[in-house]
Amino acid sequence: MAKNDSFEEIANGLAKWAKERDLLGKDPHIQFSKIVEELGETSAAYNKQKHDDLVDSIGDLLVTIIIFSKQVGVDPVACLNEAWRTIKHRRGKTINGVFVKESDLNK
Structure with missing residues (x-):
């Protein structure tokens, strides 16, 4: 079984990933909308009791929150x-x- 990266390692990796894709300088309102979208998907997966979709959507929700935090200059860790x-x-x-x-x- 592979070792999980720490929250800090993932947040730093996501910041690098987002920078390489020119996301960090974009309007944070757009990223905030993505957070809301992912929250809706998380809700749907939970309500439908679809475990694999729930795992995926919670991960996506965390990704969007971390990128948003970096866009607005807040350290998610x-x-x-x-x-x-x-x-x-x-x-x-x-x-x-x-x-x-x-x-x-x-x-």
């Missing part, structure tokens, strides 16, 4: 790290399948 640092010790409660953070439980 830093974003993921910041989100993780913010939530990793968060306390709360899952209600009807949705996690509600502790500070919102009292509102």
